[in-house]
Amino acid sequence: MRIDTRNLPFLATLAIFVVAYALCVSQFPAMLSTRVAMNLLTDNAFLGIAAVGMTFVILSGGIDLSIGSVIAFTSVFTAVTVGAGLHPAIVLLLVLVLTTAFGAAMGGMIHLLKMPPFVVTLAGMFLARGAAFLISTQSVPLSHPFIDALSSFYFRLPGGGRLTSIAMLMIAVFVVGTIVARRTRFGANIYALGGNPQSAELMGVPIGRTTVAIYATSGFLAGLSGIVYTLYTSAGYSLATVGVELDAIAAVVIGGTLLTGGAGLVAGTFIGILIQGLIQTYIVFDGTLSSWWTKIAIGVLLFLFIALQRTILWSTERGQASRRTAAMGAT
């Protein structure tokens, strides 16, 4: 099979992950166990789910800075309302409706007011964080039989690994996300929008509807991510998950999605998440390194990938330019 330049960044990410994992295993053979692999999935489940939403947003040429705040809001809201006696099933449903509507509202503003997504979602970020503080400034513990049943459900794998409910949910979100991106008209419209919104509009893509749907999806997935985070920590805290949106953006970009939109794969984001998780796991295994090395490693990787994307862009642009001049020279 011929390698498409479209998939080059994804393949590069995949190669880096495989090589990095092999290096880790050669140093700490225990990292090959299902236990480590499953923990990696469980620990990053909430980030992975939010990053799928971020992938859609970035593919469309936008950005969503509100994700971290929405996750915090969701966790506080869930902990407080369940603590007040509402049934968790209702609360979870309600919180998803709220965050989806919040995302849709931001998408509507971006489209109707022709405002840059950066500014609108920045406002959304402050708003959601503020709302979380308004509900509670304390860390609110969460305990309910329904919640406990959800969070403690897992499949035991050979080798002692536990495939937890939230890890399964993340994998399901990635699978559905991939199908939506590649196999639906909505997905095709997202890529079209990220390519060139004017052209997309001339070709009949419903810009407004698609924009609202993209940010609504991101809001929904941030809500889902918040629920997963609440199950994972069994608490709601308004100061939690500060800057998670930036981790999500990093995962998307390391996963090979073009930050300017129009090209990338949902599966790439999954690899991006795994790479981040792998670095964290390595640092835990090593035991002497500061956890800040995670940030440094991610920073280096981001630079690498931005440089890679630029080179690919330049090489394709040069290809087009040479064709164009060839066409002009012949006249």
Next chain:
Amino acid sequence: MTGAAPPPLPAGAPLLEATGISKAFFGVAALTDVDVRIERGEVMALLGENGAGKSTLVKILTGAYRLDAGSIRLEGAPIEPRSVADAQGLGIGTVYQEVNLLPNLSVAENLYLGRQPRTRLGFLDGRRMQRDARALLARYGLAIDPGSLLGTYSVAVQQIVAIARAVDLSGKILVLDEPTASLDARETAMLFDVVRQLKREGLGIVIITHFLDQVFAIADRVTVLRNGRLVGSKPITELDRLSLITMMLGRELKEETLGRSGGEAAISSKPLVSFRNYGKRGSIEPFDLDIGRGEVVGIAGLLGSGRTETARLAFGADKPDSGTLTVEGEAVSVTSPETAVAQGFAFCPEERKIDGIVADLSVRENIILALQARRGWMKPLPRAEQIAIADRYIKALDIRTAHRDLPIKFLSGGNQQKAILARWLATDPRFLILDEPTRGIDVGAHAEIIRLIEDLRARGLSLLVVSSELEELVAYASRVVVLADHRHVAELSGEAMNPSAIMAAIARPHGSAEPATREVAA
């Protein structure tokens, strides 16, 4: 490609008929009472200079703009396309000069975006899409992999993909806006084969182009617009090059007749600027040109003939790759606007909105811009001096503005043009290059700009003026250089310099080996 056989038309009704189309933007008329009609199986060329209203008309027909007055009938039934998608649904498809497809998607995805075939479960049927795309493209003689990114193919292929999409979507009328602008001869032939095939299938095709040879090669009928009005619409068989050029550039009804000022008397024997064998490959072939002190030299030619390129080259906005330039007998190198300004050159470009004004800056700031740039940004002009300069030129050129600190975007086109002129006059230039100084401004303001040009000449400036208003050009220029196919094909002066002689020079077939002719009447 239209699928089912076309339904019978009401007797005598054309495929598309637009009558009395008018459109104005912010009170400035872009189209006035234009009638146009397209028959089934006909290729109609829509011609006109920049700003003639071609694109406005096309955008009205294709739903991008709403008309102010008039009506459109498609197959006899009145239509009012509200959007591009709406027009497409009615049967009118467009392919723009800049291919409006998505290079980041595959060819097949581009062909079927928004109407992809789906499986029973509602998911995209990628395999069927590839198959359909392959079959569709085969009908246009394209055997390419529909799964590859569109951006990896040449502009010609992208153009044909765009046509395939437009025809597949609409199927009655196809509008091609400058489709050959970035194609070579072989690619153009390939595109025209496609156009002829569509014509045989009964589509009505509107093609906008400024290549006259292509008009004669492909068009059945020619419709010419000028200054937003219909000049005429004639079968190609009734036209030759000269009559076509006359339709495009010929005399317009004007209330005042312009007296000829010429200004030969004032020309000193020694030229101020002198270009020798000056040219740039792919832009304008090498030319010789002398301009004396106090002389106006005109440049005439059709759109795309190299007239703007000549102006840009003279100012150093484009770099020459051959020839020499002397100013007052001294060899100089003008390879950038900065070096040109240092020589006392000044340039008012054609695209005022894009290259000229800084819309959000005030009239004062726009006027002092070039002078400030010349002084260097580290040495700002004192505010009092700025005000003095601005006020002097606002008064001298009669720039109508409520206040010198009003953002220039609120001024009319003619006054913006005068402000740009003021910007350059403030630098006290020796040589002024004007590209279409009267384009896009009211007819009334034309006379003022012309008077200004004559004043400047009288004060000893040398001017090079590009204009498609031939009547005006011969009135103020002492010589006119005629361009065609990126070459200086003639230089006219004296009695030989008149609009019909200029048009004849443009129309004359130009062998590439033959040198430019000089016609000077005694």
